[in-house]
Amino acid sequence: xxxxxxxxxxxxxxxxxxxxxxxxxxxxxxxxxxxxxxxxxxxxxxxxxxxxxxxxxxxxxxxxxxxxxxxxxxxxxxxxxxxxxxxxxxxxxxxxxxxxxxxxxxxxxxxxxxxxxxxxxxxxxxxxxxxxxxxxxxxxxxxxxxxxxxxxxxxxxxxxxxxxxxxxxxxxxxxxxxxxxxxxxxxxxxxxxxxxxxxxxxxxxxxxxxxxxxxxxxxxxxxxxxxxxxxxxxxxxxxxxxxxxxxxxxxxxxxxxxxxxxxxxxxxxxxxxx
Amino acid sequence: xxxxxxxxxxxxxxxxxxxxxxxxxxxxxxxxxxxxxxxxxxxxxxxxxxxxxxxxxxxxxxxxxxxxxxxxxxxxxxxxxxxxxxxxxxxxxxxxxxxxxxxxxxxxxxxxxxxxxxxxxxxxxxxxxxxxxxxxxxxxxxxxxxxxxxxxxxxxxxxxxxxxxxxxxxxxxxxxxxxxxxxxxxxxxxxxxxxxxxxxxxxxxxxxxxxxxxxxxxxxxxxxxxxxxxxxxxxxxxxxxxxxxxxxxxxxxxxxxxxxxxxxxxxxxxxxxxxxxxxxxxxxxxxxxxxxxxxxxxxxxxxxxxxxxxxxx
Numbered sequence: 001x002x003x004x005x006x007x008x009x010x011x012x013x014x015x016x017x018x019x020x021x022x023x024x025x026x027x028x029x030x031x032x033x034x035x036x037x038x039x040x041x042x043x044x045x046x047x048x049x050x051x052x053x054x055x056x057x058x059x060x061x062x063x064x065x066x067x068x069x070x071x072x073x074x075x076x077x078x079x080x081x082x083x084x085x086x087x088x089x090x091x092x093x094x095x096x097x098x099x100x101x102x103x104x105x106x107x108x109x110x111x112x113x114x115x116x117x118x119x120x121x122x123x124x125x126x127x128x129x130x131x132x133x134x135x136x137x138x139x140x141x142x143x144x145x146x147x148x149x150x151x152x153x154x155x156x157x158x159x160x161x162x163x164x165x166x167x168x169x170x171x172x173x174x175x176x177x178x179x180x181x182x183x184x185x186x187x188x189x190x191x192x193x194x195x196x197x198x199x200x201x202x203x204x205x206x207x208x209x210x211x212x213x214x215x216x217x218x219x220x221x222x223x224x225x226x227x228x229x230x231x232x233x234x235x236x237x238x239x240x241x242x243x244x245x246x247x248x249x250x251x252x253x254x255x256x257x258x259x260x261x262x263x264x265x266x267x268x269x270x271x272x273x274x
Numbered sequence: 275x276x277x278x279x280x281x282x283x284x285x286x287x288x289x290x291x292x293x294x295x296x297x298x299x300x301x302x303x304x305x306x307x308x309x310x311x312x313x314x315x316x317x318x319x320x321x322x323x324x325x326x327x328x329x330x331x332x333x334x335x336x337x338x339x340x341x342x343x344x345x346x347x348x349x350x351x352x353x354x355x356x357x358x359x360x361x362x363x364x365x366x367x368x369x370x371x372x373x374x375x376x377x378x379x380x381x382x383x384x385x386x387x388x389x390x391x392x393x394x395x396x397x398x399x400x401x402x403x404x405x406x407x408x409x410x411x412x413x414x415x416x417x418x419x420x421x422x423x424x425x426x427x428x429x430x431x432x433x434x435x436x437x438x439x440x441x442x443x444x445x446x447x448x449x450x451x452x453x454x455x456x457x458x459x460x461x462x463x464x465x466x467x468x469x470x471x472x473x474x475x476x477x478x479x480x481x482x483x484x485x486x487x488x489x490x491x492x493x494x495x496x497x498x499x500x501x502x503x504x505x506x507x508x509x510x511x512x513x514x515x516x517x518x519x520x521x522x523x524x525x526x527x528x529x530x531x532x533x534x535x536x537x538x539x540x541x542x543x544x545x546x547x548x549x550x551x552x553x554x555x556x557x558x559x560x561x562x563x564x565x566x567x568x569x570x571x572x573x574x575x576x577x578x579x580x581x582x583x584x585x586x587x
Contacts, residue, residue, distance in 0.1 A: 008393040011393045011394055012393070014384075014388055015398065015400075015401050018404075021462070022405065022407060022408060023404055025462070026407055032422065043433055045430060086313040089309040089313070090309060090310045090314070092309050093305075093307075096306075097305065099303070102306075112321045113519075114571045114572075114574060115321070115571060116522060116523060116544065116564060116567045116571050117525070118564040119328050119567070120320070122328050122331065122557060122561055123323075123324035123327035123331070124320075125551075142319075145316055145320050146321050149313050150317075182309070203410050206412070207410075207411075207413060208526075209412075209525060209529065209530075210525045210526070214548075224412075225415070226414075228412075228415060228530075229414060229418075229529075229530055239422060242422075246412075246415040249412055249415060250410075250411050253410045253411065254410050254411060258410075261402060261403050261405075261406040264406055264409060
């Protein structure tokens with residue numbers, strides 16, 4: 001029994017240590033966003049201070065962060081919607097039919113997720129330049145499909161497989177077409193899984209830097225992650241402003257991540273863990 | 275998410291339904307394609323076509339703004355493979371893999387074991403939620419946080435280290451330490467992912483087998499090795515392959531720390547190719563470099579498919 005108690009204490013201490021390591025940077029970012037530059041860089045650090053919104057005020061008035069967040073919402077939202085629009089039927093097709101190329105299509109979707117971004121970035125840049133579509137958000141929405149569609153398809157194949165086939169057969173006998181069955185019977189049943197895959201792929205779309213950095217460099221078009229980097233040029237980095245922007249950029253993905261935390265591992269391994 | 279046997283049963287019946295039809299009509303054979311076609315067309319356009327375009331460019335001599343592309347066969351590949359800078363950048367990517375993968379696996383395993391232990395339910399739940407933070411947070415922001423926290427004079431990390439008698443460490447100023455810092459950040463960002471994957475596969479060990487093992491021996495190590503480990507291999511392999519992809523694709527975090535610097539200390543293959551293409555505008559060479567990296571990632575994807583596709587079926 002004594003040994004049991006020791007285990008429990010060590011286990012608790014281990015977890016507490018891990019929590020500090022994992023969460024301290026997040027705390028430091030949020031804390032910095034409510035400090036003044038002097039408070040942020042005082043040694044020893046200040047642990048209690050009167051919070052100021054100065055960093056946020058500067059970020060909002062001196063940089064296009066709000067507009068960039070708006071761009072991010074548009075790009076992420078549209079990418080996920082387009083991904084669902086083509087991905088959900090594909091997942092249904094791959095889970096409900098057996099046909100020769102099924103495996104190959106699956107393989108190919110895997111490869112897309114592993115793709116090194118520069119391979120597609122160069123042609124996208126050249127074509128977009130030629131069509132005068134640099135700084136056009138539509139280009140980002142299209143290029144993000146490379147990772148959004150595979151992620152959605154994998155997660156939803158798993159979901160559709162869990163829908164009882166008897167339910168679909170009954171609906172088919174009632175005279176519903178295959179597409180009708182998909183739309184009216186199966187899709188409503190996998191709504192929770194669809195939401196999870198939407199949020200997961202949305203996190204990746206939101207966080208992307210390299211595509212946005214090259215394809216939408218103007219202040220009008222850039223999404224949020226590129227903004228935080230734009231303050232770094234000068235001799236004195238306005239750190240409180242940077243951290244205020246960083247907090248605003250990360251808030252949506254962290255909240256989204258917490259909502260789907262139970263499915264995170266499963267989602268990211270694309271069903272490898274069964 | 276669906277429980278495993280149920281999903282298997284559903285897949286089994288689906289197979290039965292289609293094989294039940296003696297001779298599918300042409301329309302029935304076209305049916306799956308109607309569902310799949312939109313995604314297929316989209317991915318052909320944004321995924322495959324650009325790769326072919328890049329492959330074509332890689333056989334051409336073309337610096338943007340300096341005339342039309344001219345064919346030069348495998349010249350770019352010869353240049354690329356003999357370029358000291360490119361080889362060094364690939365070396366940095368591979369070294370980053372070699373350093374971070376074992377550490378992430380070891381720490382991830384420790385966290386997974388902690389998550390799946392019996393004690394301290396509340397703490398375990400908090401940990402499970404907290405693990406999502408490094409995965410979800412924007413990589414470019416991680417890079418900025420590294421700059422702030424690892425600053426040699428004003429950073430909080432050196433302040434903490436001063437309690438242990440460690441003097442001011444110039445984390446981002448020297449080549450070796452800057453590279454070390456990137457390794458630390460990479461481990462911080464992706465270890466939680468390994469932990470969650472391993473924890474999910476630990477949950478697949480049937481409880482009755484685990485109970486039988488507890489009756490057999492009360493020593494932890496043989497139990498772990500004989501009972502849990504066999505169930506962990508798919509998860510371990512998944513974690514390794516995905517970590518590999520995350521390292522090869524990493525851009526935002528490293529770029530935000532010091533754009534590959536100081537000098538070229540943290541310039542991985544991704545950053546090097548980005549520089550060749552969009553700072554030097556040498557499209558031909560950059561295309562050849564990215565085709566070489568594509569080959570690396572295809573090899574990795576093949577390993578992934580070999581190990582898992584059979585697993586998932």
